[in-house]
Amino acid sequence: MTKLKLIPIGTSTGVVLPKEMLTRMNAGKGDTLYAIEAADGGYLLTPYDPKKIEKADEIMRRYRNTLRALAN
DSSP: OOOOOEEEETTEEEEOOOHHHHHHTTOOTTOOOEEEEOTTSOEEEESSOHHHHHHHHHHHHHTHHHHHHHHO
C-alpha cells in the first residue's frame, strides 16, 4: 500500500506519485493517467486508455482463431 498526500496546486488539488509507482505503470512526465471507477466505489489508476483496451478486446475476440493460429 502506498500513501499519497493531496496538495494544493493553484485553485486545484494535486497528488505526487512516487517514482517507483510511475516506473511500475511505465508512466512519466507528460503522460496521461486514467482514473477508472471501480464497482466498490473506489478508483483504479492506469496509464492505459480504457476505450483503446475495449477496442483491442473486441478485435481479439473477433479474430480469436486467427490469433491462435499465428501464436503456434
